[in-house]
Amino acid sequence: MNGFSADGHASWDLLSAxxxxxxxxxxxxxLERHILTCSRCTAExxxxxxxxxxLQSLALVAPPRGFTLPEPARAPDPVPLRRERHARLVLWxxxxxxxxxxxxxxxxxxxxxxxxxxxxxxxxxxxxxxPSPKVAAPAAAPAPAASSARSEGPAATDKPVESTxxxxxxxxxxxxxxxxxxxxxxxxxxxxxxxxxxxxxGLLALVLAVGAVLAGRRAHRPGPPSTL
Amino acid sequence: MSDxxxxxxxxxxxxxxxxxxxxxxxxxxxxxxxxxxxxVSLRTIGNRDDAADATQEAFVSAYRSIxxxxxxxFKAWLLRIAVNACYDVLRxxxxxxxxxxxxxxxxxxxxxxxxxxxxxxxxxxxxETAGAIEAALATLPADQRVLVLLCDVQGLSYExAADATQxxxxxxxxRLSRARARLRDHLRQRGELPAGLxxxx
Numbered sequence: 063m064n065g066f067s068a069d070g071h072a073s074w075d076l077l078s079a080x081x082x083x084x085x086x087x088x089x090x091x092x093l094e095r096h097i098l099t100c101s102r103c104t105a106e107x108x109x110x111x112x113x114x115x116x117l118q119s120l121a122l123v124a125p126p127r128g129f130t131l132p133e134p135a136r137a138p139d140p141v142p143l144r145r146e147r148h149a150r151l152v153l154w155x156x157x158x159x160x161x162x163x164x165x166x167x168x169x170x171x172x173x174x175x176x177x178x179x180x181x182x183x184x185x186x187x188x189x190x191x192x193p194s195p196k197v198a199a200p201a202a203a204p205a206p207a208a209s210s211a212r213s214e215g216p217a218a219t220d221k222p223v224e225s226t227x228x229x230x231x232x233x234x235x236x237x238x239x240x241x242x243x244x245x246x247x248x249x250x251x252x253x254x255x256x257x258x259x260x261x262x263x264g265l266l267a268l269v270l271a272v273g274a275v276l277a278g279r280r281a282h283r284p285g286p287p288s289t290l
Numbered sequence: 291m292s293d294x295x296x297x298x299x300x301x302x303x304x305x306x307x308x309x310x311x312x313x314x315x316x317x318x319x320x321x322x323x324x325x326x327x328x329x330v331s332l333r334t335i336g337n338r339d340d341a342a343d344a345t346q347e348a349f350v351s352a353y354r355s356i357x358x359x360x361x362x363x364f365k366a367w368l369l370r371i372a373v374n375a376c377y378d379v380l381r382x383x384x385x386x387x388x389x390x391x392x393x394x395x396x397x398x399x400x401x402x403x404x405x406x407x408x409x410x411x412x413x414x415x416x417x418e419t420a421g422a423i424e425a426a427l428a429t430l431p432a433d434q435r436v437l438v439l440l441c442d443v444q445g446l447s448y449e450x451a452a453d454a455t456q457x458x459x460x461x462x463x464x465r466l467s468r469a470r471a472r473l474r475d476h477l478r479q480r481g482e483l484p485a486g487l488x489x490x491x
Binding site: 082114125 | 317329338421
């Protein structure tokens with residue numbers, strides 16, 4: 063019979079399947095009939111059921127900790143947002159740097175071209191520079207005159223020598239004419255503001271440019287790995 | 291009975307929320323099943339730390355693949371994932387060349403593919419709980435032990451167990467039978483089964 067060994071007793075496999083109700087009804091019926099009269103198979107089935115009962119009443123061990131998953135704090139993935147803000151910051155910094163640099167170049171070129179006639183202080187600047195050549199010109203005229211006077215009368219050295227100091231005003235003006243520092247000491251207040259502004263703009267442009275480069279480098283570094 | 295209905299309704303709505311990516315909802319399922327998964331892992335692997343690792347891996351994996359759960363017994367579905375996590379841990383411990391799950395299972399009776407037993411810590415766990423049955427379980431090879439845990443301890447059907455361990459139904463049947471026979475022998479040796487001694491009429 064199915065599941066019965068040669069000696070006519072129920073195999074352990076049959077008993078095992080029977081206890082799980084995984085045996086065909088006809089085979090189950092046959093087994094039940096056999097058990098009624100067989101103490102050996104009755105004992106075997108009893109052992110099997112005892113083993114299963116022990117397993118079913120196995121004590122539960124308390125877990126050492128919980129196993130819940132970390133829940134996201136606010137937004138599901140904050141990393142891209144940070145990157146986006148960062149990129150925007152870099153963009154604005156670069157734009158500001160470009161504008162400041164442009165402003166600086168503009169002011170400086172206006173300054174150099176002396177075009178600032180309509181602009182208050184640069185016209186002062188212009189006036190300082192223009193008089194210098196004018197002062198130099200009359201100074202240059204008496205200078206050759208003085209030198210010619212000197213060269214003409216080697217004998218009468220005293221007179222030309224004396225005459226030279228006499229025309230000391232133009233000579234003096236010669237020596238005082240060219241360098242800008244002298245006029246600047248006269249009118250420092252009018253000179254400073256716009257030049258300072260343009261220098262300041264230039265420095266700002268430099269700082270922003272450096273900052274934009276550094277920020278750009280940082281934005282290209284990979285972000286932190288996701289937790290899951 | 292109404293408790294069962296409420297439980298089923300609770301689980302259904304929680305599962306739906308979890309499927310939508312609601313981690314808090316999934317965590318309610320974790321809290322409900324973590325003792326079960328931990329115990330199966332502990333008795334399969336035999337070591338508390340590895341069991342905790344396997345349990346955590348199982349729940350992470352379950353969250354990721356929650357979309358593949360199509361209904362039926364959530365417990366059986368979850369235990370399938372847990373068994374896989376346990377086998378992964380066991381394989382890592384054995385340092386055997388990456389056998390597939392099939393390899394571990396289909397080499398039949400076993401001492402070759404699966405570890406013989408669990409070693410001192412498992413026996414200690416058995417001793418702690420003063421259970422001969424725990425000690426007996428620890429002596430089984432892994433694939434037999436897993437089936438005993440699923441069917442006899444957790445009450446899974448042959449079909450669910452076959453699905454959880456990725457073996458044929460017939461294999462579940464024969465393997466389970468062999469496992470129970472070994473447990474019976476172990477308990478008999480310790481005099482824990484008096485019925486077995488009385489063979490003659």
